[in-house]
Amino acid sequence: MNVKKALRSGIVAIGLALSLVGCGSRQSEQPFVAKADEQYYGIWINKTSTWHQKFINYAWGLIEVYGRIGDKQLEDRGTFAIVRKWRDKQGSLWYASVERYASYSAGVVRYTLTKLTEDGRRYEQISDVFALPREADMKPDNSTYAEWHRLQ
Numbered sequence: 501m502n503v504k505k506a507l508r509s510g511i512v513a514i515g516l517a518l519s520l521v522g523c524g525s526r527q528s529e530q531p532f533v534a535k536a537d538e539q540y541y542g543i544w545i546n547k548t549s550t551w552h553q554k555f556i557n558y559a560w561g562l563i564e565v566y567g568r569i570g571d572k573q574l575e576d577r578g579t580f581a582i583v584r585k586w587r588d589k590q591g592s593l594w595y596a597s598v599e600r601y602a603s604y605s606a607g608v609v610r611y612t613l614t615k616l617t618e619d620g621r622r623y624e625q626i627s628d629v630f631a632l633p634r635e636a637d638m639k640p641d642n643s644t645y646a647e648w649h650r651l652q
Contacts, residue, residue, distance in 0.1 A: 534559075534582045539620040540595050544648035545569050551646065552576075563599065576603045580612075588635070591618035596632050605629075613638060623648045 534540075536559050545554045552575055554566040565576040578601035586594050593616040600609050612627040615638055626633045626644045639645060 543651040544623050545651050546648045621650045
């Protein structure tokens with residue numbers, strides 16, 4: 501399957517997943533619409549990561565993944581949609597999103613929970629393929645936990 505086809509089917513899968521995420525919401529809630537300047541977007545790095553060291557979240561829903569910080573060649577590409585956003589009592593910003601990648605677990609929709617520190621410099625994330633993870637699961641000992649820092 502070529503990248504364009506994978507991305508197109510990823511967008512369709514995210515649309516289906518979003519409709520499922522919305523099924524449990526109250527009728528009075530308005531759907532979340534992300535802004536063009538969400539702190540979620542940007543270049544995120546982790547020099548010690550053995551998975552991937554850099555990724556870029558674009559405002560239009562594209563993720564580009566690089567194996568190493570200096571790599572010019574993409575390791576993977578995917579799509580995402582932010583479905584919810586909130587701030588906790590400590591001032592951290594939380595995002596619930598749905599992702600799908602062209603190569604990495606191709607065809608699998610991932611539900612992700614992302615926590616950004618109040619200053620917007622640290623990005624922590626956990627994910628699940630069955631349901632949106634809970635805030636209480638955001639721990640370094642979680643098998644899907646990963647942490648990155650904003651590249652400035």
